[in-house]
Amino acid sequence: MSTVGILGGGQLARMLILAGAPLGLRFVVFDTVADACSGALAPLTVGHYADDDALAAFADGVDVATFDFENVPAQAAQTLTAHTFVAPNPRALAVAQDRLSEKSLFRELGIPVPPFAAIDTQAQLQAAVAELGTPCILKTRRLGYDGKGQFRIKTPADVDAAWVALGAQADTVGLILEGFVAFQRELSVVAVRGRDGEFRAWPLTRNWHVDGVLSASLAPAQVDAAMQATALSHARKLAEALDYVGVFALELFDRDGVLLANEMAPRVHNSGHWTIEGSETSQFENHLRAVVGLPLGSTAMRGHACMLNWLGDMPDAAAALAVEGMHWHDYGKQSRAGRKVGHATLRVDSSAALADALRQAGEALGRQAQVAPVIAVL
Known part of the structure; x- marks a missing residue:
C-alpha cells in the first residue's frame, strides 16, 4: 500500500484523500497551520516550507509526494525530490507560479495569449x-x-x-x-498525464467568476469539435513540454472563436470538481493514479453537470439535497467572508433537466443570481 504525501492541507488535499481511499492509498499531509481541513482525514504535520529538515522527515515516510495548491514554494518541492518522487515536478510548479514565465512558455509553444x-x-x-x-x-x-x-x-x-x-x-x-481581453466566455480544459506519458482530458468546462473567484462551472461546455480539439492540443503541448505528471487545468478565454490562454493551475482544479459525480473517473482519482504510476481512468462524462461554489457560508444542506441530482461537499472549514467552504454539483442526464434542477436549487437556496447565467446558456 503506497503512502502519498501532500504539501498543503486544504480542500483539494481533502478531496484527494477521499478519492484515494478506495484505491488503498494512505496519506500524510504537511501544512503550515494546525487547522488545515484535510487534517480531519489524515495525519497532519505542521511546519514551515522553508524547513528542509522537517520536509526531509516528512518525505522519509512517503512513497510519492504531490501538492494541493500552486503557492507551495517550488524550492520545497525541489527539496523533497532528494528523498522521494514528486509529481508534478518542481519545474512545472515554478513555471506556473510566475505569470511571466508561464505566459512566455505559452508563447514559445505556439499557444495564443493576450x-x-x-x-x-x-x-x-x-x-x-x-x-x-x-x-x-x-x-x-x-x-x-x-x-x-x-x-x-x-x-x-x-x-x-x-x-x-x-x-x-x-x-x-x-x-x-x-x-484586456474582450472575451465572450471563460473555458477550462482539465487534463491528466501519467508517468508513462499517457494523456487524457475531460470535456471542456465553461466557467463563471464573480469578483475574480469561480462561482459556477458547466460541463460539457457547448463548443464544437474543432474548439475542443484545439483546447486539448494546447493542453497536451504544455504537459509534454513540462514532462508533467498529474492533473492540471489550462484556463482559456474564448474571443470570437479563438482560444487565448490565461493561466495554468498545476494541480487538481476548482473547475474540475464536477468530475467527482459527472465523470467515469474524477480528476482527484486520476491525479493519484498518475502520481503513483497506475493506469489512467476514463474521462468520459456521465450526463450533464454543473458545479456551484459556496463562499463564506454553507447554504442549507437539507434544502439543497431535496433537489434531484444534487451532490453536497462540505469542506469542514470555519465560515469567513470570501472563503471557499464547500461546493455542490448537480448531475443529470440532459441539459433541459439540468436547467430545471438549477432553477429548483436557486429558488430553494436563494441563489437565483448564481444559477441564472448557467441557465441562460442551457
Missing part, C-alpha cells in the same frame, strides 16, 4: 500601458490568485494609482501588465 509585458519600474508601466492600450490589468507575477494581487487600469490616468497599489511588490514578487 499581450503582456514585464514591469519593473513605474516608467516601464507607463510605456507598456501606452503600447498595450487601456483597459489593461497590472498583476503580481507571483502569489496572486482568485483576483488577488491585481489592479485594473481603465485609463492612462490610473497608472499612478496602480503603481501605488502594487509597485512596492516589483522587487519582491515581480509585476506583469496584461492586455
Whole structure:
C-alpha cells in the first residue's frame, strides 16, 4: 500500500484523500497551520516550507509526494525530490507560479495569449500601458490568485494609482501588465498525464467568476469539435513540454472563436470538481493514479453537470439535497467572508433537466443570481 504525501492541507488535499481511499492509498499531509481541513482525514504535520529538515522527515515516510495548491514554494518541492518522487515536478510548479514565465512558455509553444509585458519600474508601466492600450490589468507575477494581487487600469490616468497599489511588490514578487481581453466566455480544459506519458482530458468546462473567484462551472461546455480539439492540443503541448505528471487545468478565454490562454493551475482544479459525480473517473482519482504510476481512468462524462461554489457560508444542506441530482461537499472549514467552504454539483442526464434542477436549487437556496447565467446558456 503506497503512502502519498501532500504539501498543503486544504480542500483539494481533502478531496484527494477521499478519492484515494478506495484505491488503498494512505496519506500524510504537511501544512503550515494546525487547522488545515484535510487534517480531519489524515495525519497532519505542521511546519514551515522553508524547513528542509522537517520536509526531509516528512518525505522519509512517503512513497510519492504531490501538492494541493500552486503557492507551495517550488524550492520545497525541489527539496523533497532528494528523498522521494514528486509529481508534478518542481519545474512545472515554478513555471506556473510566475505569470511571466508561464505566459512566455505559452508563447514559445505556439499557444495564443493576450499581450503582456514585464514591469519593473513605474516608467516601464507607463510605456507598456501606452503600447498595450487601456483597459489593461497590472498583476503580481507571483502569489496572486482568485483576483488577488491585481489592479485594473481603465485609463492612462490610473497608472499612478496602480503603481501605488502594487509597485512596492516589483522587487519582491515581480509585476506583469496584461492586455484586456474582450472575451465572450471563460473555458477550462482539465487534463491528466501519467508517468508513462499517457494523456487524457475531460470535456471542456465553461466557467463563471464573480469578483475574480469561480462561482459556477458547466460541463460539457457547448463548443464544437474543432474548439475542443484545439483546447486539448494546447493542453497536451504544455504537459509534454513540462514532462508533467498529474492533473492540471489550462484556463482559456474564448474571443470570437479563438482560444487565448490565461493561466495554468498545476494541480487538481476548482473547475474540475464536477468530475467527482459527472465523470467515469474524477480528476482527484486520476491525479493519484498518475502520481503513483497506475493506469489512467476514463474521462468520459456521465450526463450533464454543473458545479456551484459556496463562499463564506454553507447554504442549507437539507434544502439543497431535496433537489434531484444534487451532490453536497462540505469542506469542514470555519465560515469567513470570501472563503471557499464547500461546493455542490448537480448531475443529470440532459441539459433541459439540468436547467430545471438549477432553477429548483436557486429558488430553494436563494441563489437565483448564481444559477441564472448557467441557465441562460442551457
